[in-house]
Amino acid sequence: MTRPVVTRFAPSPTGFLHIGGARTALFNWLYAKKLGGKMLLRIEDTDRERSTQAAIDAILDGLKWLELDWDGDVVYQFSNAARHREVVEQMLERGTAYRCYASAEELTQMREAARAEGRTRFYNGLWRDRDPSEAPAGVKPTIRLKAPLTGETVIEDQVQGRVVWQNDNLDDLVLLRSDGTPTYMLAVVVDDHDMGVTHVIRGDDHLINAARQKQIYDALGWEIPVMAHIPLIHGPDGSKLSKRHGALGVDAYRSMGYLPVALRNYLVRLGWGHGDQEIFSTDEMIAAFDLPAIGRSAARFDFAKLENLNGHYIRHSNDQTLLDSLENLLRYIPNGAQIAAKIDDNKRAQLLRAMPGLKERAKTLLELIDGASFILAERPLTIEPKARALLTPETRQLIGRLHGALQAVEAWSGESTEAAMRGFAETNGLKLGAVAQPLRVALTGRTTSPGIFDVLAVLGREECLARLADQTSE
RNA sequence: GCUCCCUUCGUCUAGCGGUCAGGACGUCGCCCUCUCACGGCGAAAACAGGAGUUCGAUUCUCCUAGGGAGCGCCA
Numbered sequence: 038m039t040r041p042v043v044t045r046f047a048p049s050p051t052g053f054l055h056i057g058g059a060r061t062a063l064f065n066w067l068y069a070k071k072l073g074g075k076m077l078l079r080i081e082d083t084d085r086e087r088s089t090q091a092a093i094d095a096i097l098d099g100l101k102w103l104e105l106d107w108d109g110d111v112v113y114q115f116s117n118a119a120r121h122r123e124v125v126e127q128m129l130e131r132g133t134a135y136r137c138y139a140s141a142e143e144l145t146q147m148r149e150a151a152r153a154e155g156r157t158r159f160y161n162g163l164w165r166d167r168d169p170s171e172a173p174a175g176v177k178p179t180i181r182l183k184a185p186l187t188g189e190t191v192i193e194d195q196v197q198g199r200v201v202w203q204n205d206n207l208d209d210l211v212l213l214r215s216d217g218t219p220t221y222m223l224a225v226v227v228d229d230h231d232m233g234v235t236h237v238i239r240g241d242d243h244l245i246n247a248a249r250q251k252q253i254y255d256a257l258g259w260e261i262p263v264m265a266h267i268p269l270i271h272g273p274d275g276s277k278l279s280k281r282h283g284a285l286g287v288d289a290y291r292s293m294g295y296l297p298v299a300l301r302n303y304l305v306r307l308g309w310g311h312g313d314q315e316i317f318s319t320d321e322m323i324a325a326f327d328l329p330a331i332g333r334s335a336a337r338f339d340f341a342k343l344e345n346l347n348g349h350y351i352r353h354s355n356d357q358t359l360l361d362s363l364e365n366l367l368r369y370i371p372n373g374a375q376i377a378a379k380i381d382d383n384k385r386a387q388l389l390r391a392m393p394g395l396k397e398r399a400k401t402l403l404e405l406i407d408g409a410s411f412i413l414a415e416r417p418l419t420i421e422p423k424a425r426a427l428l429t430p431e432t433r434q435l436i437g438r439l440h441g442a443l444q445a446v447e448a449w450s451g452e453s454t455e456a457a458m459r460g461f462a463e464t465n466g467l468k469l470g471a472v473a474q475p476l477r478v479a480l481t482g483r484t485t486s487p488g489i490f491d492v493l494a495v496l497g498r499e500e501c502l503a504r505l506a507d508q509t510s511e
Numbered sequence: 512g513c514u515c516c517c518u519u520c521g522u523c524u525a526g527c528g529g530u531c532a533g534g535a536c537g538u539c540g541c542c543c544u545c546u547c548a549c550g551g552c553g554a555a556a557a558c559a560g561g562a563g564u565u566c567g568a569u570u571c572u573c574c575u576a577g578g579g580a581g582c583g584c585c586a
Contacts, residue, residue, distance in 0.1 A: 049586045084585055141584085148582090157514045157582060179584050197516065206514050206582090214584040221586045245515060245581050268517075269579075277579075303523090306535090310524050313534040332524080334517045335579065342523065342536045352549075398548045408547095458545085473545030485547035 042074030043235045046100075046107065047114075047225070049081040050092035053286030054099030056338065057240060057270045060304045064267060065238045066105045067305070067326040077232055078107035082115045083224050099287040103297050112232065114224050121219035124227050124257070125180050125212050133256035134212055136178035137164040157206040165209060180213040182253060190248045195265035195328035197241065202248045210249055222246065226253045234262050238328070241266040265328045268308050268335045275337055292369045294401030296354070296362065299347040307336040316349065348400035356392035359405070360385065366402050376406065379413045387412050391495045394487030411481035412495065417507045418482040427484065428508060432475040437509040438465075439476055443493075444502060451494035458490070479508040 044065040048058050069076040078100070082088035100107070128134035139147075143163065151159035165183065172178065185204045192200045212223040219227075225246075229237060237247075244266045254261040271277060272284075290300055302317055309332065311317075311325040351359065364380065367373035380388075388395075388409055399405035411418075420428065442461045446453050462472050473489045480492050480501060493501055 047586095051586075081586060087585075137584095144584090152512060152582085155513055157512095159582075200515070202514070208582085211584050216584080218584085220584070225586090240580090241516065242580050243586090246586090248515085266516085271579085273522085275578075306523065308523085310534095313525065315523090315535050332517095336524090337522060339522050339536070345536055348549090394548095400548095462545095468545085470545050477546060483546090487547085489545055 040233075040235055042069055042072040043077060043233050044069045044074065044238055045077040045079050045229070045232065045234050046105075047079040047081050047239070048096050049084065049087075050089060050096060051084070051087040052092055053095040053288065055284045055286060056290075056304070057284075058096075059099065059103060059105075059287050059300070060270065060307060061239055061267065062100060062105050063103070063301055063304050064265075064309075064326075064331075065236075066107075067323055068236060068238060068328065069108075070323045071326055074235070075108035076105075077109060077112065077234070079112040079114055079228060079232070081221065081224070082113055083118070083219060083221060085115070085218075088115075095286060095288065102291055103287060103301065112228065114228060117224065117228055117231070118219055120231065121224050121227050122213065122217060125219070125223065128182075128212070128256060129180065133183050134180050135165060135183055136169060136172070137181045137209075137211075138172050138176050138178045139163050140176075158208050160208045162209065177215040177217075179211045179215050181209040182212055182256060184209050184252050185255075190251050192244075192247045192251060192264055194244070194247070195263060196268075196331045197244060197266050197333060200244065200248075202245075207248060207252065212253075222249055223253065226250050226257070226259075229262055230254075230257075230259050236263045236265065236328075238265040238267065241268050265331070267331055268333060270307060271335050271337045273337055273339065288369070291366070294366065294403035294405070295343065295347050296350050296402070299343065299350040302350070303343045303346050307338075308332045308334075316346075344400045351396050351399055351402070351405065354396065356389055356396070359392060359396055359402075360388055363388075363402055363405055363409075366406075370403070376413065384413060387495050391487060391491065394491045398485075398487065408487070411483070411486060411492065414482065416500075416503060418479075418504060420478065420482045420508075421484070424478040424482055424484050427474060427478050432478075433509060435472065436475050436479050436505055439472060439479075440502060440505040440509060443498075443505065446498070449494070449498040451490040454493040455490040476505075479505050 046058075046062040046065045048054065048062075054062075066076050068074075080088075080093055080096070082093075097111070125134060129136075139160075144160075147161050147163075148159045150161075151157070160181070164178075164181070184207055188204050190202045190204055190207060194200055210222055211220050213219055228234075247264050247266065251261050269277070287300070298319070301319070301322070305317060305322055305326070306315065309326070309330055311330065314321075314325070317325065354362075364377065367377040391409065391412060395405055395408045398408055439458075439461065442457055443454065446457050458472055458476070459469060461467075462469050474484070477486055477489050477492070478484065480486075480489070480496065486492055496504070
């Protein structure tokens with residue numbers, strides 16, 4: 038008796054896939070996966086002026102990067118325009134819709150009058166029951182829904198609960214524009230119905246639209262899908278996350294070095310919780326996800342938490358996978374090409390070997406790349422200012438003696454170099470830190486790096502001795 | 512202005528009439544330590560305000576304040 042669940046993600050292609058859209062897509066995807074159903078993808082391109090192919094590409098690219106796959110072919114709403122008109126014809130015949138010849142001026146007057154009188158509904162029913170013979174010549178009408186005048190419209194929302202509107206606050210909305218193209222409100226209803234959508238999960242900026250669409254469903258005699266309106270995401274300062282106010286496309290998060298798993302985990306916990314659990318594998322997420330558990334208040338976007346999660350996933354990633362992700366990212370960052378040019382199989386082997394120490398210290402792939410720069414660097418190393426301060430005549434002299442001690446090591450490894458360094462420190466009455474820091478500066482050009490014996494091992498005997506020699510004199 | 516939604520530590524949240532109001536991120540200490548991280552331990556930190564209902568409200572109801580969404584021949 039229960040139909041298989043069908044959800045859909047329905048972005049309008051007027052811009053990139055922003056973070057709120059990504060979360061909506063994730064929720065739809067999770068719910069479909071949880072119930073063994075399908076998630077469909079529909080591009081709402083009925084606004085021919087603002088829809089662009091570039092935006093469609095960006096949305097598809099964003100979804101793929103996030104690994105949120107959809108079922109079947111992408112549906113382009115505009116291609117269903119004929120069907121939308123057909124449905125409106127039926128409504129006209131049945132008397133649930135009517136032609137409206139009101140001019141733009143008349144409409145403006147109605148709007149102003151409504152606002153002045155403190156009414157929400159503005160259309161005054163001018164053409165609602167008027168005889169078509171009165172139609173002005175040469176004016177192409179819009180088709181409006183003959184919405185109920187009294188009573189109430191109720192939505193049993195999975196997230197928001199029972200929401201009730203008095204029908205006298207709802208308008209006779211336009212179904213078909215005067216040029217014969219369908220409006221969003223009509224197209225959504227017809228497409229969701231035709232596509233067999235059982236659950237509509239979308240941003241709560243559509244909550245009122247649910248009421249309007251319910252009236253269309255009623256007029257058509259169709260059953261309304263289960264509704265779930267999820268709260269919006271706000272900026273760190275609590276303001277609306279608009280495109281001109283810090284909203285970034287998901288491609289921006291990719292460029293900042295975030296992992297898709299981390300972003301998904303962060304996003305799912307925004308507005309939704311499952312006890313005290315913070316980390317969710319994809320399977321756990323699917324199993325635990327549920328609509329009624331979604332909170333009703335807007336959440337602020339917090340980069341610090343995203344970073345923490347990203348660091349967690351980096352640390353727990355497989356070394357080879359991480360290296361692949363890192364190399365892949367190079368295509369999306371400014372100086373990526375130069376870095377990519379330096380990576381050959383030899384460097385790959387070194388990066389892989391250093392990865393356990395590197396990933397422990399990186400919260401983003403960008404930091405991982407930065408941390409790996411000592412491997413990619415060429416002699417003579419450029420020494421960072423902070424590191425340069427450690428290069429005094431005394432430490433340079435010490436580096437020279439370190440060079441000598443290390444030169445004696447034949448079987449080069451982390452262990453053998455560590456033994457040599459500890460021995461050196463002990464015989465000279467020095468703490469290990471006193472020799473490790475100058476060594477680090479000479480080897481990496483920085484004051485921070487993975488464990489110094491790992492650095493020694495990764496770089497190899499020849500390179501290490503050469504870098505030490507570079508800093509010995511002068 | 513009108514309609515609808517929201518309000519627990521700085522942030523994300525747990526809580527579904529009786530809890531010392533829990534966890535996580537962040538912050539601040541301490542430990543570990545060759546640096547930085549990681550990890551471990553600990554601390555500070557919240558029920559927007561006011562009326563009710565109740566033996567008892569963070570939890571239920573109403574009001575106020577604040578925030579958000581919508582009020583298109585945009586989606």
